[in-house]
Amino acid sequence: MFNKSEKIEEKRTIAVEQTDTSNVISKETRITGDIQALGNIRIEGSVDGTIYSKGRVVIGEVSVIKGNITSVEAEISGKVEGEVTCTEILFLRRSAIISGNITTQKLVVENGAVFNGKCQMNTNAMVVSKSEDKNEQRGKQSATG
Template sequence: MAKSYEPENKLPNMIGSGTKISGNIETNGDIRIDGEIEGNILSKGKVVIGPNGRVKGEINCANSEVSGGIEGKILVSELLSLKSTSKLIGDIITAKLTIEPGAIFTGKCEMGGKGENSQPTTSPKK
C-alpha cells in the first residue's frame, strides 16, 4: 500500500540577528526571533524571543519563551515563560505564567484557565 508523502517541517522558522522585518507574520509552526519585528505574530506553535530579539506588536501563540524585548500585547493559550533577561512592556493574557528573577514586566496580566484563545486561529488585531 502506497503512503501519501507529506513533508514534515521539524525545523522552526528563524529570524536571525541583524534582520529587521516590518509586517505581520503568520505560521502554523514554531518561530524563533533573534532579530527585530515591527508587526504582529500569529503562531499555532511556540514563539521564542532570543536575548537579542525585539518585537513591537501583538503576539498570539500557544506557548512562548521570552529572553528579549516585547513592546505590545501577548496572548498565550498555554504557557508563557519570561526569562531573567526579558523586558516586556504591555499586557499579558495567558493560561500559565513563569517569571524568572530579573525579568522586567510593565503592564497588566490576566491568567488562569485557558488564554483568551484556546487555540490561535484568528489574525492579530491591526
C-alpha cells in the same frame, strides 16, 4: 491515478510537515509586517508587526518586537512592546522586558524579568489566526445586518 485514501494521506503528511517546522529569524534581520506560521518561530532579530503562531515562539535576548504576540507557548528573553497571548505557558527569562498586557494559562517569571502591564491567567486564552479572525468578524457583520 490516486484513490481518495492516498490523497487524504498525502494531505495529512503535508499538514504534519507544516506544523513540525521551525522558522528562524537571525540577529541581522529586521521584519516590518505581520508573521503568521503554523509551526514554531525563533526570533533573534527585530519585528515591527504582529506575530501569530500555532506553535511556540522564542524571542532571543537581543530581539525587539514592536507588536502583539499570539501563540500556544512563548519564551521571551528580549524586549516586547505589545500584548502577549499564550493558550498554554509563557516563560519570561531574566533578560525579558515586556511593555504590554499578558494573557496566558501558566506564567513562569525568572528573577530579573521586567513586566509592565496587566496579567490575566485563565484557561480561555485563545490563539486565533488572522484569517480566522477576519472570517469571524464577517460573520458577525452579516448577522447584525
